[in-house]
Amino acid sequence: MTRDLVVIGAGGFGREVLDVVDAINASTDAAWSVRGVVDDAPSQENLERLAKRGVTYLGGSAEVLDSQPAAYVVGIGSPSVRTKVALSFDAAGWSAATLIHPTVTQGFDVTIGAGSVLCAGVRLTTNIRLGRHVHVNLNSTIGHDTTIEDFVSINPLASISGDCTIESGVLVGVAGIVLNGLRIGADSTVGGSACVVRDVPAETTVKGVPAR
C-alpha cells in the first residue's frame, strides 16, 4: 500500500532522504508517495533543486501542520533542531516514518525506532537498539550490542564499535570512530575523523585522535 509522506527539510540531508525514498520505491513497488517538502526558510537554490526533481515545496511547518496529517520524516541533521520539529509533528497527530535504504544490512535482533533514516550502505550487526529519529548516514557501521538513543545523528563513514551506548541527541561527525564499550553522553558531539577512546560526558565536544 502506498502511503503519503512529508519530508521536513529542503537542505542537503532532506534531499538525501528523498534519494532514500526513491530507492525504497524502486525496490518495493512505490511504498511512499511524497506529498512534498516542508521548510521554514528554504534558500532559492534549494527550492530550485526540489523543482528540478519534481518535488513540491509545501511551505513552512506552521501551515503544513494545519493540513491533513500524513507520515513524516525529519531530514535535518542537527539533533536539537530535529527534536523540536519532530515533537511538534507528533503533537499534531502525525506519524513518524522509518526509512531504510534497500542496501542496508541488519543482523539478528535489531530494532529501529520510528522516524529513523538509514542511508545507503549502512551496516548493523547483531542485538542493536536504535531509538526514534536516529539518522545513520552513508556507509556507517554499528557494532554488536550497541544502543543508539533518540535523535542521534551518525554522519557518513562513522564506525560505532560493539557494546557502546550513544545517548540521545549526540552527533558523531563524518568518519568518527567510537571504540568498543564506550558511552557518549547526551547532546555531545564527536568531531569528524575523531577516535573516541574513553567515555564522553554529556554536552561535550571531542575531536582528534585520541579524541579530547
Ligand SMILES: CC(=O)SCCNC(=O)CCNC(=O)[C@H](O)C(C)(C)COP(=O)(O)OP(=O)(O)OC[C@H]1O[C@@H](n2cnc3c(N)ncnc32)[C@H](O)[C@@H]1OP(=O)(O)O
Ligand atoms: C554529507 C554531509 O555533509 S554530513 C556532515 C559532515 N560533517 C561533519 O560531520 C562535521 C562534524 N563537525 C566537526 O568536526 C566540527 O569541526 C567540530 C564539531 C569538531 C568543531 O566545530 P567548531 O567548534 O565550530 O570548531 P571550529 O571550526 O571553530 O574549530 C576549532 C578548532 O578545532 C579544530 N577542529 C575543528 N574540527 C576538527 C576535527 N574534526 N578534528 C580536529 N580538529 C578540528 C580547528 O582546526 C580549530 O583549531 P584551531 O583553534 O587550532 O584553529
